[in-house]
Structures are given as C-alpha cells and as structure tokens.
Amino acid sequence: MAEAKTMTLNMGPHHPATHGVLRLVLELDGETIVKVTPHIGQLHRGIEKIAESMNYQQIIPLTDRLDYTAASLNNLGYCMTVEKLLGIDVPRRAQYVRVIMGELARIMGHHLWLGSHALDMGAMTVVFYTFRDREMIMNVNEELSGYRLTPSFLRVGGIARDITPDFVKYVREFVKWLPKALDGYHTLLTDNIIWRKRTMGVGTVSARDAVNYGMTGPSLRGSGVAYDVRKALPYSSYDDFDFQVPVGENGDVYDRYLVRMEEFKQSIRIIDQAIENLPDGPVKVDNPLVSNPETDEVMQDISALIRRFKIQCEGPAVPEGEVYHSIEGSKGELGFYLVGDGTSKPYRMKIRSPCFILTSALPKLLVGHMIADVISIIGSIDIVLGEIDR
Amino acid sequence: MSNVTLTIDGIEITVSKDKTILEAAKTAGVRIPTLCFHERMNPIGSCRMCVVEVEGFTQPMAACDTRVQDGISVTTNSGQLFRIRQDSLKLILVNHPLDCPVCDKGGECTLQDLVFEFGIDKVEYHAPKQDRLSEYATSLIRYWPDRCIMCLRCVTACREIKAIGAIDIRGDGYGSQVVSVHPDKCESCGECLMVCPTGALTENLSRYKGRPWISERVMTTCTYCGCGCQLELNVLNNSVIGVTTRDDAGVNRGSLCVKGRFGYEFIGSDERLTKPLIRKNGKFQEAGWDEALALVAGQLSKIKKESGPDAIAALSSARCTNEENYLFQKFIRAVIGTNNVDHCARL
Missing domain, CATH: 3.10.20.740 (Ubiquitin-like (UB roll))
Structure with a gap:
C-alpha cells in the first residue's frame, strides 16, 4: 500500500488574493485541502496598546485604520462606546449624519469587496465599475472632512462640524446613481455561468456552525441567520429607518455574495431616508466637559478658551468604569470594550474584530475543497487584515 | 487639646x-x-x-x-454650593485674559482645572477691561497683572514662609494689584512663583520652552549646598528646561532658594568643563583622566616628600555630597597627613 503523502504549501503573506498580509499554511492531498493553519500578525501595529497612551478623542484616527475599507463605521463604534461610558446621547442631527457616513462606508467596503473578490477569481471587469463608484463616496468624504479614505469625522459627543450643502448634493447624486450601477454589477456576475460554478456549493457553512464559530455580518446572514445589530439592538436612530435584513439559504459563497449585493440596496434606502429627513439642530452634545466650544466663543470667552485647552490638551473628562458596545460593521459585529480609570486616557481598549473571528472559521470553510477555492472562500468572508492584526 | x-x-x-x-x-x-x-x-x-x-x-x-x-x-x-462656586469662578474669570495658549502655566493651572471641573461654559458677567502690561518683578520673575486672580498666596508666602514681606497689595477693590513694596528685600527665591495657582507669576528662564505635560519630571536633590532640598528637574529632549518643587517632598517641602530654583542653566552650558586640562607652557591643554590623575598624584607625593605634609592645603566643595566630603577630609588627614583642610561653605 502506498504511503499517504501530503504537501505543505505556504499561501501568503504576500499573495495578492489573501486580502492583506495573511499567511495560510495549507496541507494538500493532491489538490484537496486537508488542513489549514492561518498565521496572522504581520500587520500588527499595537493599536489597542497605543490607545492606552492617547486621550479619548485622539484615538479616533487610530480606529479608522482597523477596517480601513469602511473607516467611518469604526469611528462610530468607538465613539458610541465612549459615549456609553460618559452616559451621553448625541443630538439627532449628528446621529443621522453618522448613519449616512456609516452606510456610505459600508457601501465603500462592499465596493472594495465586490471588485477584489471578482478580480481574485479572474473577472477583471467588475473592479473598474466598483472603483468608479467608490470614488463618488471618496468625494463625499473629501467634501466633508478633507480625507478620502479615513475621514475621522466623528467625535466623541457628535461630529466634527455641521455638514455642508455640497455634502447633501453629492449624497443625493450618489443615492440616485447607485441603483443603476448595481444593475450593472448584477449583469456582470449574478447569472454569469463561470461565477455561479465557482461560487455555488463552495465554502458552505450551516447556520448552526456559523453561529457556533461566532461568525457575524453578511457571512452569517448568508447561512440564513437574520442577525443584524442594527435591527437587534438599534443604535444611532436606526429604528427610525425602514430597511430589511437580507438573508441567504445555503450558506455558500454565492449566497454571501447575494446578501452583500442586497445590502448595497438597503444601505442606499437608509441613506435616502436619512438625508431627506435630516433633523435640524446642533451636531455636538451640549456638555462642557466633552464638546469643544465654537471658535467664535473661544476668541471672546475665557471659560470657552479654558475648556478648549483642557479638552484638546488633556482630553474629555471620562468617568471610571467599563463598557462594551457593538455596532454592525461592514464585515460583522464590531465591538469595543473600554475600561476607564477616571483619567482622560483609557486604561484598556479591546476591539472585538469580526474579521478575526471569521478568520478562525476559515479551516472549517476550507477543508475538503480544492486549492483554487481558497481564493473564492477568503473573498466571500471579506476579511480585512488591518482589523485582524490591529 | x-x-x-x-x-x-x-x-x-x-x-x-x-x-x-x-x-x-x-x-x-x-x-x-x-x-x-x-x-x-x-x-x-x-x-x-x-x-x-x-x-x-x-x-x-x-x-x-x-x-x-x-x-x-x-x-x-449641594446644588446651591455648586452654583456659588461656579459664580465665584465666573467672577474671577471676568477680567482674565485669553492667554491660555501662550501662558506657561497652561496645563498645570489650578484655575483651568476648576473651571473645567465646574463645567463653566459661559461667563455672563462683564467688567471694564484693565490694560496692565506684564512687568518684571525681578530679572528672574515676571509678573502678569492681568492673569492675577488676587488669591494673595504670593503675598502670604513671602510673609509667612520666607518671612520677608517684599510684596503686598496696593490699591483697593477692582483696581487692587500685587506690587513689590520692598524691592530691596526680595531675593528672587521664587516662593511666590511656586505657590501661584495661575500664570500670573512666571519664570523668565524657561519661558515658552515646553508645556508641563511634555516634559519629564525627575525628582532629585539640589546640588548647591548640604541642605539636601528636593526638587524636580523638568527635562525635555534630554535638557533641563526648568525646576519645580512638590509640596510633600523633602526637608524643604517645596521651598527653594534662588540658586536651587533658577541656577540650572550650568547643566547644559557650553562653557562647562567636561575634560581635565593640564597647563603646559602656560596654556591649558586637554588631557586624559589617567594622565591628569597621575600628574596630581605625582606632584602631591613630590611636595609631601620634599616639603612635608603641611606644605599642602585642601579645599573641598559644598556641591559634593556629605559622603564625598568625608572621604576627602579623610584622604587629606590620613593619607597626606595634614589638618589643612577646609570647605567652601565656611569661607
């Protein structure tokens, strides 16, 4: 009897289709995968540790660099956690703008996912269209904050400043445009015979397994579990909006694809409702210990100047305590755990990264498949290494 | 009791x-x-x-x-006490200048801390502005009348801690001001500067050199005399930019004299001697430690041998530690064999 021999193959960390610097050690029996060991950490920057030496407002730009494909959502998760620790509610106008920015970021993340997912599997056309449309969101970000990819526009207690008329104009243009573009994406892939053959029945995960592995977001919903933090535990005025949570049936790559394609539409619906019903009012919480005073005040009033000095140089006054808050990120449930020790810097910040948990489910998804399916499955769970390694 | x-x-x-x-x-x-x-x-x-x-x-x-x-x-x-405290602060702020961005005290200012703690977001009261320029109280201490909140800590410290009474209040009511009433008595000890809760009294040497939170504070003992006063060197980029004290530290409990508080510039001075010099042909020339010590030891032995130990006299420095001075006199008495030993603090 011939001895069973397996081959070990290193995939990554510089493989273009592992969505960042992920290294997979694959054990192959012929072309079939028998064992997978993900190696992570190549993109580790120590964001959680750096956060301990920065004040609560200064940490916001760090969070942009977690899942950099959908930066504003990370800002939202972080800011809401600090606000929970402070026990403050942000004004409704700020909540709506946050929702718009968050949903735009979600679409931006899905654009990058769709383009690169298809590109990885050889469908090169798609990426040109998704990146064309992603550019429109970048322009919105630039108009609002000056930054295109990492806006850092949210603040603890609201948003940095009020929106501009141009912002509303650009968002409306985008809301009008995206459904048409979406039809185009569907034409390229949904009924494409090659696409269907590469994705249907590949990387199947049952609802039970998906829940047990802690998968969240579109990857969980592709298996038919309708869990979405926006619906389950509404935050930032999400209960004001009418939208659906799309779910799949089979839990394979194709269903996860369909779920995300439908999420484009739902996000556009939310943005449309938010921009049309944008309430008037302030965009920062009226709390002298948290919000920066306006520049006009600072130039005239010593107490405003002192507040600005203290908030900028030392950070907002945050009480002692520990708190966890999670939001629906573009990849799944993004949670922040903060321990405050009464100073203006957190004692500990821990990020519950949806991508990290999705990566831990990779062996389950990959074993038994052909080596070519690795690309399709990694693409379908849509991981971002910036968030896994932190 | x-x-x-x-x-x-x-x-x-x-x-x-x-x-x-x-x-x-x-x-x-x-x-x-x-x-x-x-x-x-x-x-x-x-x-x-x-x-x-x-x-x-x-x-x-x-x-x-x-x-x-x-x-x-x-x-x-209580709610009422909170409002009284808020109002007291607002009245202090009525004529406080918008100086925080340029004030040396920014970041360690008690007034700032209290205003932030009591969440004062607006000062409703207005008062006629008094245009008073900053003036040099001494060449080392600068007084900013605008920033002064008339807490009178400086006047009290000068009178009660230092027992000098060089400064006092002049004028009355809104126009009152702290002035130097006996400038001849002032020793520039900086006691007033240290107790000032705001930036009304600032140090002239370390102006605009660094914010309090960016400099590292290293607790050390003053090198000037044997009192052993505790002080904190404010270190930024490996150079000393100022001296502060802590009320709870050391025998001095926060007080310093003019040397301890202001005499730190020698640390980073270019003129400081860092290598031994030997006079050769009437000119100082740099030498290695081995060479210099060998020369000193040789000459001391030679003098002792030729003219006896009493031909040698030794003077030690107050800036050495007690232990170093003890060893020094022991060396002179036991090794050289003379009682001709003294110390600069006795001169």
Whole structure:
C-alpha cells in the first residue's frame, strides 16, 4: 500500500488574493485541502496598546485604520462606546449624519469587496465599475472632512462640524446613481455561468456552525441567520429607518455574495431616508466637559478658551468604569470594550474584530475543497487584515 | 487639646478642637475644592471656593478658616454650593485674559482645572477691561497683572514662609494689584512663583520652552549646598528646561532658594568643563583622566616628600555630597597627613 503523502504549501503573506498580509499554511492531498493553519500578525501595529497612551478623542484616527475599507463605521463604534461610558446621547442631527457616513462606508467596503473578490477569481471587469463608484463616496468624504479614505469625522459627543450643502448634493447624486450601477454589477456576475460554478456549493457553512464559530455580518446572514445589530439592538436612530435584513439559504459563497449585493440596496434606502429627513439642530452634545466650544466663543470667552485647552490638551473628562458596545460593521459585529480609570486616557481598549473571528472559521470553510477555492472562500468572508492584526 | 465630634456629609468624625472644617474634611476623606488655600500657610479666605453649609447657619461658610465646633453638621456639596462656586469662578474669570495658549502655566493651572471641573461654559458677567502690561518683578520673575486672580498666596508666602514681606497689595477693590513694596528685600527665591495657582507669576528662564505635560519630571536633590532640598528637574529632549518643587517632598517641602530654583542653566552650558586640562607652557591643554590623575598624584607625593605634609592645603566643595566630603577630609588627614583642610561653605 502506498504511503499517504501530503504537501505543505505556504499561501501568503504576500499573495495578492489573501486580502492583506495573511499567511495560510495549507496541507494538500493532491489538490484537496486537508488542513489549514492561518498565521496572522504581520500587520500588527499595537493599536489597542497605543490607545492606552492617547486621550479619548485622539484615538479616533487610530480606529479608522482597523477596517480601513469602511473607516467611518469604526469611528462610530468607538465613539458610541465612549459615549456609553460618559452616559451621553448625541443630538439627532449628528446621529443621522453618522448613519449616512456609516452606510456610505459600508457601501465603500462592499465596493472594495465586490471588485477584489471578482478580480481574485479572474473577472477583471467588475473592479473598474466598483472603483468608479467608490470614488463618488471618496468625494463625499473629501467634501466633508478633507480625507478620502479615513475621514475621522466623528467625535466623541457628535461630529466634527455641521455638514455642508455640497455634502447633501453629492449624497443625493450618489443615492440616485447607485441603483443603476448595481444593475450593472448584477449583469456582470449574478447569472454569469463561470461565477455561479465557482461560487455555488463552495465554502458552505450551516447556520448552526456559523453561529457556533461566532461568525457575524453578511457571512452569517448568508447561512440564513437574520442577525443584524442594527435591527437587534438599534443604535444611532436606526429604528427610525425602514430597511430589511437580507438573508441567504445555503450558506455558500454565492449566497454571501447575494446578501452583500442586497445590502448595497438597503444601505442606499437608509441613506435616502436619512438625508431627506435630516433633523435640524446642533451636531455636538451640549456638555462642557466633552464638546469643544465654537471658535467664535473661544476668541471672546475665557471659560470657552479654558475648556478648549483642557479638552484638546488633556482630553474629555471620562468617568471610571467599563463598557462594551457593538455596532454592525461592514464585515460583522464590531465591538469595543473600554475600561476607564477616571483619567482622560483609557486604561484598556479591546476591539472585538469580526474579521478575526471569521478568520478562525476559515479551516472549517476550507477543508475538503480544492486549492483554487481558497481564493473564492477568503473573498466571500471579506476579511480585512488591518482589523485582524490591529 | 480636647476633641470635638462633627458630621461631614454624613460621616461622623472626631478631630481636635483647633482644626478647621477643611482639615476635618480631609481627615474624613471628603474633598472640598480650594483655590487660595495652601497647606503651608494660614488660611487666606479670598477665593470662596471652599464654601460649605453648616446646619443652623443661613450663610455658607469658608471651610478653610472656620474652626470646627462640637456637634455641627456640614454639607460640602449641594446644588446651591455648586452654583456659588461656579459664580465665584465666573467672577474671577471676568477680567482674565485669553492667554491660555501662550501662558506657561497652561496645563498645570489650578484655575483651568476648576473651571473645567465646574463645567463653566459661559461667563455672563462683564467688567471694564484693565490694560496692565506684564512687568518684571525681578530679572528672574515676571509678573502678569492681568492673569492675577488676587488669591494673595504670593503675598502670604513671602510673609509667612520666607518671612520677608517684599510684596503686598496696593490699591483697593477692582483696581487692587500685587506690587513689590520692598524691592530691596526680595531675593528672587521664587516662593511666590511656586505657590501661584495661575500664570500670573512666571519664570523668565524657561519661558515658552515646553508645556508641563511634555516634559519629564525627575525628582532629585539640589546640588548647591548640604541642605539636601528636593526638587524636580523638568527635562525635555534630554535638557533641563526648568525646576519645580512638590509640596510633600523633602526637608524643604517645596521651598527653594534662588540658586536651587533658577541656577540650572550650568547643566547644559557650553562653557562647562567636561575634560581635565593640564597647563603646559602656560596654556591649558586637554588631557586624559589617567594622565591628569597621575600628574596630581605625582606632584602631591613630590611636595609631601620634599616639603612635608603641611606644605599642602585642601579645599573641598559644598556641591559634593556629605559622603564625598568625608572621604576627602579623610584622604587629606590620613593619607597626606595634614589638618589643612577646609570647605567652601565656611569661607
């Protein structure tokens, strides 16, 4: 009897289709995968540790660099956690703008996912269209904050400043445009015979397994579990909006694809409702210990100047305590755990990264498949290494 | 001294009869905000931040200069007290200049801390602006009358801690000002500077060199004399940019003399001698330590041999430690064999 021999193959960390610097050690029996060991950490920057030496407002730009494909959502998760620790509610106008920015970021993340997912599997056309449309969101970000990819526009207690008329104009243009573009994406892939053959029945995960592995977001919903933090535990005025949570049936790559394609539409619906019903009012919480005073005040009033000095140089006054808050990120449930020790810097910040948990489910998804399916499955769970390694 | 029992915020506490309410509260672990109060001085009672309510009395009282009485019940925090403290701060802020961005005290200013703590978001009161330029109190200390909140800590410190009384108040009411009444008596010790809760008195040497939170504070012993005063060197980018003191540290408990507080520039001076010099042909030339020590040892042995030990005299420095000075005199007496040894502090 011939001895069973397996081959070990290193995939990554510089493989273009592992969505960042992920290294997979694959054990192959012929072309079939028998064992997978993900190696992570190549993109580790120590964001959680750096956060301990920065004040609560200064940490916001760090969070942009977690899942950099959908930066504003990370800002939202972080800011809401600090606000929970402070026990403050942000004004409704700020909540709506946050929702718009968050949903735009979600679409931006899905654009990058769709383009690169298809590109990885050889469908090169798609990426040109998704990146064309992603550019429109970048322009919105630039108009609002000056930054295109990492806006850092949210603040603890609201948003940095009020929106501009141009912002509303650009968002409306985008809301009008995206459904048409979406039809185009569907034409390229949904009924494409090659696409269907590469994705249907590949990387199947049952609802039970998906829940047990802690998968969240579109990857969980592709298996038919309708869990979405926006619906389950509404935050930032999400209960004001009418939208659906799309779910799949089979839990394979194709269903996860369909779920995300439908999420484009739902996000556009939310943005449309938010921009049309944008309430008037302030965009920062009226709390002298948290919000920066306006520049006009600072130039005239010593107490405003002192507040600005203290908030900028030392950070907002945050009480002692520990708190966890999670939001629906573009990849799944993004949670922040903060321990405050009464100073203006957190004692500990821990990020519950949806991508990290999705990566831990990779062996389950990959074993038994052909080596070519690795690309399709990694693409379908849509991981971002910036968030896994932190 | 007999003891009395009183209640502070529901906490029953027994203290000696001569304590103030503020001291009793500290013993009970209750914090009362203060601004003009300083532990090393008698209560001044000018800022009204420490007001408390005493049951049976209609008026709030200043905790820092009210003695405890048997059986009284004190409330240190209430809505009314909070508003009184807020209003006191607002009245202090009425003519405070918009100087925080350029003020050396920014970041370690008691006034800033209190304004932030009490969440003051607007000063509704207005007062005629007084245009008073900053002036040099001495060549080392600068006085900014605009930033002064008239807490009188500096005047009290000069009189009570240093027993000099070089500064006092002149004028009255809104126009009053701290002035140097006996400039000839002032030694520039910087006691006033150290107790100033705001940036009204600043140091001239380390102006604009660095914000308090970016410099590292290294606790050390003053090198000037044998008193052993504790001070903190403010270090930024490996150079000393200032000297501060802590009220709780060392025998000096926060006080320094003019040398300790302002004489730190020699540390980074270009003119400082870092290598031994040997005079050769009438000119100083750099030498290695081995060469220099060999020369000194050789010459000392030679003189001792040729002219006897009493031909040698030695003078030590006050800037060495006691241990170093002890070893030095031991060396002169036991090794060289002469009693011709002295110390610069005796000169």
